[in-house]
Amino acid sequence: MAKPILQVRHLVKYFPIKKGVFRKTVGWVRAVDDVSFDVYEGETLGLVGESGCGKTTTALTILRLEEPTRGQVIFDGKDITKLKRRDMRKMRKGMQIIFQDPYSSLDPRMKVKDIIAEGMLTHNMLNGRNVYKRVGELLERVGIPADYMNRFPHEFSGGQRQRVGIARALALEPKIIMCDEAVSALDVSIRSQIINLLKDLQNEFKFTYLFIAHDLSVIKYISDRVAVMYVGKIVELADKKVFFDDPLHPYTQALISAVPVPNPDYKKKRIVLQGDVPSPANPPKGCRFHPRCFMAMDICSKVEPELVEVKPGHFVACHFYDKKGGNS
Amino acid sequence: MMAKKREKLLEVKGLKTYFFTENGVVKAVDGVDFDVYKGETLGLVGESGCGKSVTAFSIMRLLDYPGKTVGGRVVFEGENLLEKSEDGMRKIRGKDIAMIFQEPMTSLNPVFTIGYQISEALKIHLHMNDREAMAKSVELLKKVGIPIPEQRVHEYPHQLSGGMRQRAMIAMAMSCDPTLLIADEPTTALDVTIQAQILELMKALLQEFNASLIMITHDLGVIAEIANRVAVMYAGKIVEYSDINTIFHFPLHPYTFGLLTSIPRLDVELKRLDAIPGFVPDPLHFPKGCKFNPRCRFATDKCREEEPPLVKVEEGHLVRCWHVDRVKEEVKNGLLVGV
Numbered sequence: 001m002a003k004p005i006l007q008v009r010h011l012v013k014y015f016p017i018k019k020g021v022f023r024k025t026v027g028w029v030r031a032v033d034d035v036s037f038d039v040y041e042g043e044t045l046g047l048v049g050e051s052g053c054g055k056t057t058t059a060l061t062i063l064r065l066e067e068p069t070r071g072q073v074i075f076d077g078k079d080i081t082k083l084k085r086r087d088m089r090k091m092r093k094g095m096q097i098i099f100q101d102p103y104s105s106l107d108p109r110m111k112v113k114d115i116i117a118e119g120m121l122t123h124n125m126l127n128g129r130n131v132y133k134r135v136g137e138l139l140e141r142v143g144i145p146a147d148y149m150n151r152f153p154h155e156f157s158g159g160q161r162q163r164v165g166i167a168r169a170l171a172l173e174p175k176i177i178m179c180d181e182a183v184s185a186l187d188v189s190i191r192s193q194i195i196n197l198l199k200d201l202q203n204e205f206k207f208t209y210l211f212i213a214h215d216l217s218v219i220k221y222i223s224d225r226v227a228v229m230y231v232g233k234i235v236e237l238a239d240k241k242v243f244f245d246d247p248l249h250p251y252t253q254a255l256i257s258a259v260p261v262p263n264p265d266y267k268k269k270r271i272v273l274q275g276d277v278p279s280p281a282n283p284p285k286g287c288r289f290h291p292r293c294f295m296a297m298d299i300c301s302k303v304e305p306e307l308v309e310v311k312p313g314h315f316v317a318c319h320f321y322d323k324k325g326g327n328s
Numbered sequence: 329m330m331a332k333k334r335e336k337l338l339e340v341k342g343l344k345t346y347f348f349t350e351n352g353v354v355k356a357v358d359g360v361d362f363d364v365y366k367g368e369t370l371g372l373v374g375e376s377g378c379g380k381s382v383t384a385f386s387i388m389r390l391l392d393y394p395g396k397t398v399g400g401r402v403v404f405e406g407e408n409l410l411e412k413s414e415d416g417m418r419k420i421r422g423k424d425i426a427m428i429f430q431e432p433m434t435s436l437n438p439v440f441t442i443g444y445q446i447s448e449a450l451k452i453h454l455h456m457n458d459r460e461a462m463a464k465s466v467e468l469l470k471k472v473g474i475p476i477p478e479q480r481v482h483e484y485p486h487q488l489s490g491g492m493r494q495r496a497m498i499a500m501a502m503s504c505d506p507t508l509l510i511a512d513e514p515t516t517a518l519d520v521t522i523q524a525q526i527l528e529l530m531k532a533l534l535q536e537f538n539a540s541l542i543m544i545t546h547d548l549g550v551i552a553e554i555a556n557r558v559a560v561m562y563a564g565k566i567v568e569y570s571d572i573n574t575i576f577h578f579p580l581h582p583y584t585f586g587l588l589t590s591i592p593r594l595d596v597e598l599k600r601l602d603a604i605p606g607f608v609p610d611p612l613h614f615p616k617g618c619k620f621n622p623r624c625r626f627a628t629d630k631c632r633e634e635e636p637p638l639v640k641v642e643e644g645h646l647v648r649c650w651h652v653d654r655v656k657e658e659v660k661n662g663l664l665v666g667v
């Protein structure tokens with residue numbers, strides 16, 4: 001069994017809701033609310049869920065780009081939640097993030113070579129002379145000709161900019177890369193190129209991915225294990241095959257059944273959920289899914305189900321996970 | 329689903345819409361042909377920039393400067409819409425042909441209540457009085473699954489969630505019982521469970537109203553779910569056109585083929601995505617010959633010189649490619665056999 005490279009324990013992130021001239025805190029957005037999971041060395045853990053469920057906030061608090069409200073993040077054996085800013089900056093070399101929007105995450109005034117070199121210089125990985133040679137190698141590796149390094153981000157297409165973002169992350173030789181909707185904004189044909197690139201790089205460099213996406217088809221293709229979030233909580237986590245073939249949480253079942261499949265003969269029973277996703281500023285009592293759940297019983301609106309390991313490696317947060325729901 | 333006797337509702341023939349920009353002429357839609365039959369759903373699919381929205385706006389005659397339809401015909405119920413007066417078009421828009429957008433706020437006005445906006449259309453097109461129009465608005469909101477419609481009619485668009493706004497826009501589109509609905513990426517911005525709700529709703533309404541739909545999307549999953557026939561667009565032209573089963577199981581254009589083997593999907597386990605190399609060409613610098621040639625693994629010198637026409641390979645299946653026979657060889661047992 002591989003060892004965990006990242007252990008997230010009871011992670012909580014609340015954002016204050018402020019009102020009035022005195023900016024008084026009148027409530028809290030419970031963006032991430034007691035989230036625990038492990039990521040094993042060399043694997044890809046997919047994190048899926050609908051918008052606003054807390055995926056990005058989870059990644060940002062792990063990196064301490066947002067300070068966690070509570071909880072622990074253990075990276076490579078070290079509790080990084082206690083680290084001072086300066087030590088955290090060093091630690092972050094090993095944990096890179098790639099965002100959805102390469103436009104906003106690349107400084108438009110910097111040449112691509114300096115964008116990629118910046119991290120290597122800060123961390124004294126290479127000196128000024130050798131760094132651009134390395135930039136050239138990195139660009140070639142992600143599929144961009146080395147002599148494009150003197151260009152600015154706006155001279156690249158969306159897909160190429162995402163490649164630049166990948167090169168920048170690669171430069172620091174990270175142990176884990178968090179991809180936050182890294183392929184979501186790309187067009188179909190470009191998206192598959194980038195997915196293939198991410199997979200090839202992982203094979204070559206053996207790093208770990210926390211792969212965040214709302215698209216279940218992409219998650220299924222790229223992940224080894226999958227966790228699904230709903231209103232700030234993980235409600236199910238399992239090996240990819242189990243997750244897609246035998247999901248136990250009613251929300252997971254509905255989510256999978258909602259995905260349109262590019263095959264007109266693929267007929268499966270769709271579970272259409274009623275209503276909208278509730279706001280994390282005012283989550284339903286008990287099980288947060290209960291107002292939309294087709295299996296809900298009295299207890300569901302009162303008692304919050306814990307995320308428990310119901311089979312080895314299969315975690316579910318539902319009072320009735322063993323009552324096969326949906327179609328029966 | 330499919331209408332029994334196929335009566336043509338809309339015929340688009342040789343449609344050309346260009347944008348006359350400072351940098352040159354953008355041939356956004358460059359000779360597009362398709363038909364829509366009564367009661368059917370035609371899917372219009374392709375990656376961004378291929379000309380889907382411009383096609384829709386050209387049909388509705390809603391183009392803004394510097395866009396201009398410079399050629400072709402759009403025959404709707406026997407009349408060429410491109411020759412109609414603006415007044416004549418206004419009688420058709422929102423009545424016989426209605427449009428649904430990705431962003432509901434494109435057609436909902438933020439300063440009027442939902443009920444007011446639906447009522448307006450009913451008063452103008454169906455000559456209802458205030459009371460009738462309001463009652464009908466409530467009924468429509470109920471039909472599209474908006475809870476407490478009596479209350480919702482008095483609310484403003486921003487008071488509704490994204491999914492509910494999309495429903496309100498659909499109610500408005502259906503209000504005058506259109507024969508043709510054009511939906512431009514209506515579920516693209518929505519979360520997957522909300523998308524499922526809206527797709528189910530649209531399917532039910534199409535049945536009930538016996539309306540035809542042009543479903544514009546980049547999502548082949550959505551197409552598979554809702555369309556009877558499909559037109560695949562690439563760089564301003566239709567490259568393949570057929571019934572839904574043929575497109576998904578026996579595609580004959582290398583681009584369609586490439587799209588289908590490159591996407592991750594829930595129904596089959598793919599070892600590797602067969603990504604299409606390169607990128608969609610810039611419309612100001614289209615390659616010579618077949619516009620797909622720089623990305624096509626079947627390309628030959630002929631493809632680099634001469635643009636292929638859209639030709640019939642079988643009844644109801646049209647393909648724009650010089651080398652259909654070679655693609656046919658690869659898909660003869662069905663696209664997903666052996667993956």
Ligand SMILES: Nc1ncnc2c1ncn2[C@@H]1O[C@H](COP(=O)(O)OP(=O)(O)O)[C@@H](O)[C@H]1O
Pocket residue numbers: 015016029030031049050051052053054055056057058280281
């Ligand atoms: N800086 C912030 N201040 C206040 N609320 C925030 C902030 N960042 C995120 N949120 C809220 O936290 C919730 C989770 O957001 P996010 O993590 O971005 O979700 P996801 O990435 O799954 O779409 C949302 O309701 C969002 O509005």
Ligand SMILES: Nc1ncnc2c1ncn2[C@@H]1O[C@H](COP(=O)(O)OP(=O)(O)O)[C@@H](O)[C@H]1O
Pocket residue numbers: 347349354355356374375376377378379380381382383393394395611
């Ligand atoms: N106002 C405009 N000015 C110039 N070019 C435009 C304009 N609107 C659209 N285009 C061009 O027309 C082409 C087709 O656009 P569109 O129909 O919106 O694509 P799709 O809907 O398939 O994503 C694109 O290349 C786009 O850049």
Ligand code: SF4
Pocket residue numbers: 249250251287288289290291293294295296297300305317318319320321
């Ligand atoms: S705990 Fe109850 S409401 Fe929540 S998912 Fe399970 S059955 Fe549904």
Ligand code: SF4
Pocket residue numbers: 581582583618619620621622624625626627628631636648649650651652
């Ligand atoms: S005409 Fe040639 S380049 Fe174009 S799609 Fe066919 S084989 Fe490919």
Ligand SMILES: [Mg+2]
Pocket residue numbers: 055056057181
């Ligand atoms: Mg996010």
Ligand SMILES: [Mg+2]
Pocket residue numbers: 380381382512
């Ligand atoms: Mg469009």
